[in-house]
Amino acid sequence: MAEDDEININLSYRHAGDDGGGSGEEEERGHSESDGDDSVEEEIQSYDEHSESDGDVVEDEETGDDEEEESAGVHGEVAPSTRAAVEGVTVVDADTLECVVCCWPLRPPIFQCEVGHVMCSRCRDKLAAAGRCHVCGVALGGGYWRCHAMEQLVESIRVACPHAAHGCAARPAYYDLDAHQGACPHAPCHCPGVACGFVGSTTALLDHFAAAHNWPCITKVVSSGQKFCVLLQDGFNFILADHSRGGDATASHLLIIMLNMTQQPLGHVISVLGIHPHAAAKQSSSPKMQCELKFFSFLGSNGSHHQMSKFLVECSDRVDGLPDPKQCFQFIVPSCVVREGGGGGGIRIDARITIIG
Known part of the structure; x- marks a missing residue:
């Protein structure tokens, strides 16, 4: 409608201009001089009145067209929501x-x-x-x-972490997904319990050990190279270690150390294993550890017993179950050096876990 008005106005303007311009001699042939002037003045006045009365309308209509064009975009139609269009998009190739x-x-x-x-x-x-x-x-x-x-x-292009079900809310760029998976603190590990199918992150696993199995867990974080004392009970015992180099004990730098103590004919046998979610990765980011265990017992008039061993510790995510104890280093405390009542009350061991790579 506005476009028709503009055309009409232009025609009127051109008509008025022509009448008032170089066609005076033609008008003199059909009209008197005074009538010709009156006619021109009336037409110009009519044009001015039309411009004054319709000017605001034309301006509003033109503004409306501009707003429609702006919302429609360069293609002449309203653009759909890009966010909605790419929701759930799949890369075919x-x-x-x-x-x-x-x-x-x-x-x-x-x-x-x-x-x-x-x-x-x-x-x-x-x-x-x-x-x-x-x-x-x-x-x-x-x-x-x-x-x-x-x-x-x-x-x-952002993708969800495969460990979102275990609490990871990160959405790394698609080209960084492998790097994120290799360091994700929510990557799951398997419970070492027989016939227990629990799978969870390091933090969830510790909670599961205490709640479901009542296994001893030392939740105080032990730093690399730090000496600590632990009272081991028969069965699984767990320690939470920090394997970061800067001492930043964040979730991504926590490692579960499992000390398994069993009673054998020769005495109490202790094996150590690190539980790490990325131990099975091809380019494993799991740390290499050295464990130092010390045991001391005062035997009264018979003297005292002191033993110490340093050995490397393997890491596992427990996918394949517990490793064969015969393939691991075993720290054996002879039964004869354990004081009476020591078996039921546990064995006190001095230990140190050192990250070496």
């Missing part, structure tokens, strides 16, 4: 998010040839000297170009 050379997930900085084949920075550095694209063979006059659009795309 994951290869499009990989470097065309090494096939590793693309991560910034990303480069492309003139045709648009993208590659990671490491492959760009290796192949730039060739002067041609490794994929299409197009000559690279100015070298590979930085592909900022692809960088923004891969940065925006």
